[in-house]
Amino acid sequence: MRRFFERYDLVDVIMWLIAAAILTAALIGSVKTLQSAKYSNNAWVDLTVSGLTQGSIYALIALGYTMVYGVLRMINFAHSEVFMGGAFIGYFASTWMSASGFMNENPILGLIIVFLVAALTSVAIAVLLERIAYRPLRRAPRLVPLITAIGASLFLQYMFRGLFGSQVRSYPPMPRLEGAITLPGGAEIDYAQILVIVAAALMMLVLYLFVQRTRAGRALRAVSEDKDVAALMGIDVDATIVRTFVIGGAFAGMAGVLYALVYRQVTYYMGFVPGIKAFTAAVLGGIGNIPGAMLGGLTLGVTESVGTILFLDGYGIPAPYQLKDGIAFVVLVLILILRPSGLLGERLARAKA
Amino acid sequence: MTTQRSSPFDTALRQGAVAGGVAVLLSLMGMVEAFSERDIVLGAISMGMLLIVGIMVIFGSSAARALPENRAGVRLGASALAGVVGEMFLVGLVILGQQTNLRGVFPNASPVLWELLRFGLSAPVAYLAMLGFGAGCGVLGGGLALLSQRFRGPVIVGVMAVVMIGLLEDLIGITIASNPLFATSPAVETANQFFLAQGVESGLTEAGAVVVFLVASTLAYLWPSLRSGARSRTQVLPAGRRAILPLVIYGVFVAFLLILPNFLGPYLTDVSNLVMIFTLMALGLNIVVGFAGLLDLGYVAFFAIGAYTMGVLTTTAVGGEAGQIVWGPGFSFWVALPFAVLLSLLAGVLLGIPVLRMRGDYLAIVTLGFGEIVRILALSDALKSNVGGSQGIVEPAVPSLGRLTAALPSQHVYYYLLLACVALVIFIAIRLRDSRQGRSWMAVREDEDVAQAVGVRLVSTKLLAFAAGAAMAGLAGAVFASKVGSIYPHSFDLLKSINVLAIVIVGGMGSIPGVILGALVLFGLPEILREFSEYRYFVFGALLVAMMLTRPEGLWPSSKRKQELHEGFGPEADPPPEGVAAPSGAGSA
Numbered sequence: 001m002r003r004f005f006e007r008y009d010l011v012d013v014i015m016w017l018i019a020a021a022i023l024t025a026a027l028i029g030s031v032k033t034l035q036s037a038k039y040s041n042n043a044w045v046d047l048t049v050s051g052l053t054q055g056s057i058y059a060l061i062a063l064g065y066t067m068v069y070g071v072l073r074m075i076n077f078a079h080s081e082v083f084m085g086g087a088f089i090g091y092f093a094s095t096w097m098s099a100s101g102f103m104n105e106n107p108i109l110g111l112i113i114v115f116l117v118a119a120l121t122s123v124a125i126a127v128l129l130e131r132i133a134y135r136p137l138r139r140a141p142r143l144v145p146l147i148t149a150i151g152a153s154l155f156l157q158y159m160f161r162g163l164f165g166s167q168v169r170s171y172p173p174m175p176r177l178e179g180a181i182t183l184p185g186g187a188e189i190d191y192a193q194i195l196v197i198v199a200a201a202l203m204m205l206v207l208y209l210f211v212q213r214t215r216a217g218r219a220l221r222a223v224s225e226d227k228d229v230a231a232l233m234g235i236d237v238d239a240t241i242v243r244t245f246v247i248g249g250a251f252a253g254m255a256g257v258l259y260a261l262v263y264r265q266v267t268y269y270m271g272f273v274p275g276i277k278a279f280t281a282a283v284l285g286g287i288g289n290i291p292g293a294m295l296g297g298l299t300l301g302v303t304e305s306v307g308t309i310l311f312l313d314g315y316g317i318p319a320p321y322q323l324k325d326g327i328a329f330v331v332l333v334l335i336l337i338l339r340p341s342g343l344l345g346e347r348l349a350r351a352k353a
Numbered sequence: 354m355t356t357q358r359s360s361p362f363d364t365a366l367r368q369g370a371v372a373g374g375v376a377v378l379l380s381l382m383g384m385v386e387a388f389s390e391r392d393i394v395l396g397a398i399s400m401g402m403l404l405i406v407g408i409m410v411i412f413g414s415s416a417a418r419a420l421p422e423n424r425a426g427v428r429l430g431a432s433a434l435a436g437v438v439g440e441m442f443l444v445g446l447v448i449l450g451q452q453t454n455l456r457g458v459f460p461n462a463s464p465v466l467w468e469l470l471r472f473g474l475s476a477p478v479a480y481l482a483m484l485g486f487g488a489g490c491g492v493l494g495g496g497l498a499l500l501s502q503r504f505r506g507p508v509i510v511g512v513m514a515v516v517m518i519g520l521l522e523d524l525i526g527i528t529i530a531s532n533p534l535f536a537t538s539p540a541v542e543t544a545n546q547f548f549l550a551q552g553v554e555s556g557l558t559e560a561g562a563v564v565v566f567l568v569a570s571t572l573a574y575l576w577p578s579l580r581s582g583a584r585s586r587t588q589v590l591p592a593g594r595r596a597i598l599p600l601v602i603y604g605v606f607v608a609f610l611l612i613l614p615n616f617l618g619p620y621l622t623d624v625s626n627l628v629m630i631f632t633l634m635a636l637g638l639n640i641v642v643g644f645a646g647l648l649d650l651g652y653v654a655f656f657a658i659g660a661y662t663m664g665v666l667t668t669t670a671v672g673g674e675a676g677q678i679v680w681g682p683g684f685s686f687w688v689a690l691p692f693a694v695l696l697s698l699l700a701g702v703l704l705g706i707p708v709l710r711m712r713g714d715y716l717a718i719v720t721l722g723f724g725e726i727v728r729i730l731a732l733s734d735a736l737k738s739n740v741g742g743s744q745g746i747v748e749p750a751v752p753s754l755g756r757l758t759a760a761l762p763s764q765h766v767y768y769y770l771l772l773a774c775v776a777l778v779i780f781i782a783i784r785l786r787d788s789r790q791g792r793s794w795m796a797v798r799e800d801e802d803v804a805q806a807v808g809v810r811l812v813s814t815k816l817l818a819f820a821a822g823a824a825m826a827g828l829a830g831a832v833f834a835s836k837v838g839s840i841y842p843h844s845f846d847l848l849k850s851i852n853v854l855a856i857v858i859v860g861g862m863g864s865i866p867g868v869i870l871g872a873l874v875l876f877g878l879p880e881i882l883r884e885f886s887e888y889r890y891f892v893f894g895a896l897l898v899a900m901m902l903t904r905p906e907g908l909w910p911s912s913k914r915k916q917e918l919h920e921g922f923g924p925e926a927d928p929p930p931e932g933v934a935a936p937s938g939a940g941s942a
Contacts, residue, residue, distance in 0.1 A: 011812060014706055075714040092458060133898055142713045143648060144901050147858055150650075151897025154851060158891035162382030165460040272847075276725075279718055318734040326729045329722030333707055336719060340710075 015337045022334060026307070032314025039309065045187035047306045053193040053262060055301020056200030060255035061278030062285070062293035063207065064126075064248030070224030070288040071244050072138070077149035078129055079252060080275020081156035084268065085125045086253025088160060090118030091171055091266045098172035107176040115254050122253025125156065126245040135238075161268040171264045196258045203251060204294050210247075211290055220244060224288060273325060277304070280332040286342025295343055304328055364419045365431040369438025369491075372412035376405055377442050380470065382891070383461030387884045389469050392556030393519030399556075400520065400884075401469060405443070406490050409436045413494030429495045436491020440483045443470050447480075504574075511570030518565055519557045524881060528618050614768045622764040624880045626836060629771040630829050632872040635856040636778050636865065637825025642854070643863035643911075644791060645818035646798025648717040650850050651724025654704070655697040655823035657731065657845035659830025661740055662693040664840040667750035678746060679738045686750040690831055697827020698820050705819035709812060712801065724850055732842040745841035749834045767836050774832065778825050782865055785821065794818055795863075848890065852876075855893045859900055861907025870909050 033039075061083050068076040094114045097103040103110040133152045137145045177195065180188040211217035222230040223240045231237050259274065260266055277300060285296025308327050312320035335342065379385060389401030398406075413432035420428045447467045449455070455462035471479035472486070497505055518525070529541060547561060557565065587595060614622045634656060641649045666689035671681040684692075704723050708716050731740055740746065751766075752758065758766045785791050793814045796804035805811050834840050852875070860871025875893065879886040900907065 011706065011709055018707060069714075075718060133902070136902055140901075140905070143642075143646060143862075144905050146648060146714055146717060147854075148898050148901040150851065150854070151894045151901065153894070154890050155894030155898060158888070158894060159378070159382065162384070162461070162888065162891060163378070163459055276718070276721070280722075283715075283718075318737070320735075322733040323729060323735065326726045329719075329726050332722055333719060336711060336715065337707060 019334055019337045022330060026311040029311040029314040033310050033312075034314075036314060038313065042185060042187040044306065045183065045185065047309060048302060049187075049189050049193055051302035051305030052298060053196045053301070054305060055281075055298040056197050057255050057259050057262075057274065057297075058278045058281045058301055059294045059297025060200050060203065060251045060258070061274055062282040062297045063204070063290065064252045065279050066282040066285070066287055066290060066293040067220070067224075067244045067248050069282070071220070071227070071241050072134065072145075074134075074142075074145045075149065075279065076129075076134075076248075077146070077275075078133075078152040078156055079126075079248065080271035080278075081153050081160075082122045082126045082129070082249050082271075083252040083256045083259075083275060083278075084160065084266075084271030085156065085256070086118035086122035086249075087256030087260045087266050087270060088164060088268075089121035090114045090253070090257040091169060091260060093117040095172050103172070104175065107174065111174075115257055118257045119250040119253040122256065123246050123249040126249030126252070127242060130242060130245045135241075157268055157271070164268070166268060168265050168267045171260050171266065174261065177261060190262075192261050196262055199254070199258060203254065207247065207251070208290065216240075216243060277325075277328050280328050283332060284335050284342055286344040289342065289344050292342055292344035299343070300328060300331060303331055361420055361427050361431045362434070365416050365434035366438055368412040368416035368419070368431075369435035370442075372408050372435060372439030373442025375412075376408050376439055377446050379404060379408070380443065380446065380466060381459045381461055382888070383466075384888055385469060386461065386463065386466045387887065390884060391520065391882075393516055394562045395556040395558050397559065403516065405470075409439050409487050409490030410494035410497070412436075412439060413491030414498040415494075416491070417495035417498040425499055428499065429492055432491040432495025432498070433488040434491070436487035436489070436494070437484050438487075439491070440487025443487075444480050444483050447471060447483075507570040507573040510573035511566040514569030515557065515562050515566050519562070520882060522556055524621065528616065528621065610772060611769075614765045619762065619764050621881075622768050624877060626764065626767045626771055627880060628872050628876045629768075629775050630833050630836070631853065631856060631876045632775055632869055633771070633778055633829035633832075634826050634853045635860070635868045635872050636775075636782050637822040637829070638853050639857050639863065639865065639868045640782060640785065640794070640825070641818050641822035642857055643861075643868075644786060644798065645794040645815065647815065647818060648713065649720045649819070649822065650717045650847070650854070651704070651720035651722065651727070652822070652826060652853055653845050653847070653849040654724040654727040655700055655826035656830035656833070656849065657727050657842075658700050658823075659693040659697045659827030660834035660840050660844070661731065661746070661830075662696045662827070663689050663831040663834040664746035664749045665740065666692055667835075668746050668748050669750075670746070670748050678741050684750070686752040686835055689750065690828075693831035694824050694827045697830065698824040700827075701819040701821075701823025702816050704823075705816045709815055721847065721850075724845075724847060728842055728845050731845065741840075743842060745839055746834075747839045749838065749840065751835055752832075767832070771832060774828055778828070779865060779869075781821075786865070790814070790817060798863075851890075851893070855897055859896055859908060861910040864907060864909050864911035867907050867909035867911065871907070874908070 061079065064079045064082065065076060068074070068079070094103070094110075097110050097113065129152055133148050134145060137148060174192075177190075177192045180190045181194070182188050211220060219230070219235045219240050220243065222233065222235055223237055223244075227237050230240075255274075259270075278297065281296035281300040282293045283296070284300055285292025285294065304324055304327050308320050308324045311327070312323060317323070385401040385404055387401070388404055389399045391400045392398065393400055393403060413436045416435040417428040417432045420431055447470050450462050450467050451464075470483070472482055474482055497508065500508065547558065547564075587598060590598070613625075617625065634652070637655075638649065638652050641647050641652070663686075665678065665681050666684045667686060668678065668681050669683055670677050671679070671683070704720070708719050711719060730736055732743055734742055736742070737744075751763065752770055753766075761769075793804070793809045796807070796809050797811065797814055801811065804814075833844075837844075856871040856875050857868055858871075859875060860869070861867025875896075879889045885892075
C-alpha cells in the first residue's frame, strides 16, 4: 500500500481524475439545465449582472490579499475584518448624515464622505495590524504569522461585536440609488449595481496605473520580487509594506461600502464569506498578481452566480442556491489542482516562498 | 525596540495611552459591566474592577521595566504616571458618556458603566479618585517590576490563587454542600463560613482572601526548596523502590480521576465531559498541526462526519416524516462507534489527497473550504433526506453496557467513556510521536524539502497525519452526538475548528500535556464563568496573537518545538543579517 502511494505520478492521476469528474458533472448539469429551459434569457442576464456586481467587490478585496501576499508571502486572514470594519464605520457615517438630512441634499458628496470614512477606518485597522501583529514576526516560521492572522481576525470580529452589538444593522435608504434601468431585452439592472461595477472598475484602473507608472508602484513591485535585493537598491522596505497595507485597506473599506450599498446591512461577521471568496478570487487570478485579482474576482462572481444554477439545477437538486458558497470552494480546489499558478500568475502555490 | 532610549516621561505617556485605550475598549465592549456582577473579594473587589486594575498594573509595570535599571524612584514615578494617564482616558470616557448619548453606537455605554467606573462617587471627587486609583495601580505594577524574581513569582501566584478561588467560589460552595461526605461536617461548615461568602453574594471573605493569598504565596516561595528536598529524599531510596515511585504517583492520579465525578456533582461532570471531547479533538489536531506542521482549518469536518455517522446509524427517528431522515439501520452505540471512526479516517485520507501538494497558507484555506463544504452540504436541502438538513438528526443511541451503566447517572457514563477514550488517544499519540512515523512528521514540519531529501515519504506521512487526526476527531464527534442527543449543522462551523486550534496553540503545539492544559483553560474556564463565555472568542483571538508574539511554543511546550521556534528569531531581536536568518524563515523567496 505504501509503495502504491509513494508514486507521485499516481497522486497527480488521482487529482486529475477528481478534477475531470467535477468538470464532467458540471458540463452534464449545464446541458441538462439548458435543455429544461426553465430560465429565460432575462434571468440569465440578471444572474450575470449580479455575478459581476458581486465579483467586482470580490476583486476589490482580493487586491488586498494579493498585494500583501506579494510583499509578505502570507495570507492576511484578518483582511476580511478590515473590510468589515470599513463597512461598519461607513454605516455610522451614513446613518448620521441621513438623519441630519445631509445625505438627501448632497447625495454625491455624502457618498464620497461615506467612502472616505470607511477607507480611513480600514486603513487604520490594516496599518495597526501590520505594526502590532505582523511586523515583529517577519522572520518567524511560516505557521506563526498565519496563526497570528487568524487570531487577529477573530479578535477584530469579536471586538466589533462587543463594541457595536451583535444585531444586524440596516443601511439607511439612498433614494438616489433606488430604481433600475431597463435593457432592450427587458432585463433590469439596479443603479446600485451599476455604481458598484463602475466604481470598482475605476478604482482598479487607478491602482493599475499607480503600480505600473509611479515610483512607489515600482518600489512595491520590487519588494514583492525580492525584499532583500529591493533593500539593497535603496528601497525602504518597511515603508513599502505599510503602503501596501494602506492601499489594500483603502480598497477593502470602499468595497465594504459598496457591499453594504447592494446588500443594505452590516454585521460583525459580514467579512468572513466575502473574505474567503476574495481569497479564492486572488488564487484564481494568480496570487501576487494585481490584474489577476481583478480577473479572478469577476470570474468567481459570475461562476458563483450563474454557475450554481447552471451546473446544479439540471440535476433536480432542491434549492441549489444554498450550495453557492460551496461552489467557490470547489473552484478553489480545482484551480489549485489544475493550475496552481492561477489564470495569470506564476507558479507559486508549490513554491516554498 | 526603541523604548530603551526614550525618556521616562515619554515611556510613561506611551504605556499610559495604551493602557487607557485598552481600558476604554474593554469598558465599551461591556466587559467591565458584565464582570462586575461577580465579586472576588466580597463587597471589595469585583472581577470587572479587577480588569481595570489588571490593565493599569500591567502597563504600569511595563513602563517601569522599559526604563534603565538603576533609578527606582524614576521608574516608580513613570509607573504612576502611566496609571494616571490610563485612568485619564476613562475619565474622558465617563465625561463624554454623561454629556452625550453614546448608546446608539455603543450599546454597552450605559449609565451603569459610568457609575461603575466612577466607583459610585459623584462628579468632581470621582474623577480625582479615578486618577488616584490609576496612580496606585501603576505604582503597584511598578513595584512588582522592581521586586526581585524571588519574590515576584510568589506574589503573582498568591494573587492568582485569590482570583481563581474567588471566581470559582460559588461552584466550590455548591460542590461541597451537595456532597454527602462534607455537608454534615461542622468543621467544613465553619471553614466555609470563614472563607466563602455564601448566599446571594459571591466571592471570598476578606479574611479568607488574606489567608488564601498567604498560603499560596508561601507555598510558591518555598516551592523550589520543597522540590529539591523531595528530590534528594527520593535519590537516597534503593533503586527498586525508586522505580515504583512513578507507578504509585500514576496509580493515585488514575484513582483520583476515577472517583472524581462523585465529588464534582452533575454540572461540573458535564463540563469535564465537554472538556474531554475537546481534548480528544485537540489531541487529534495536535498530530496534524503540532507534529506534522500541517495547518488544518477544516478540522471540524471530521468531527461532523463522526457525529453524523453516529446519528444516521443509530437514530430511531427514521421514516421520512417531516424533520426525519429517510434511512437509518438503528445500530447500537457500540456498533456504530467503529463506523464513525473509520468513516472519519477515510474522509481524512480523501480530503488529504488533493491537498498533498499544498503548503502553509494554501493548505489552511483549502482545508477551511472543506470544512465549510461539509457544513453547507449538511445544512442544504440537497441532502435533507439523508442527514436532516437544518432540522438535523435527533435521538442517537446512548452507550449502554447493561447493568453496569444502568446504575450510573448518564453524565458519569459519558465521563468514564470519555476518560477511556482520552486515555486511549493519549497512548496512541505518545506511541505515534515516539515512533519512526512521529520523527517523519517532525521532519516534515521542520522542512519538507529536506525531509524528502533524507528519505521521508511525503505522501504517506502527510496522509497518515490527516488520517490519525481525523479518526480522533471522528471519535470525539461520535461521542459528542450521543452525549448532546441531537446533531445540527450549526454545531460544526468554522469556530469549532478555531476553538480546537486555539487549544493546541495556547497549550503548546506538539505537546500532549500542553494540549490537555489548553483544553482545561480554554474550555473549562469559560463554561464555568458564564459571563466570560460571551467574550470567549475575543479573548481567544487576543490570546492567539499574544501567544505568537511572545511565546509561540505555548503554555506547556514540547522541548523540540520550543527549540525550533526560538531558532534564529525572537520578537525583540533585530532581524538577523541575511544568511543567518532562520532556516525555515519566511523571507527566503
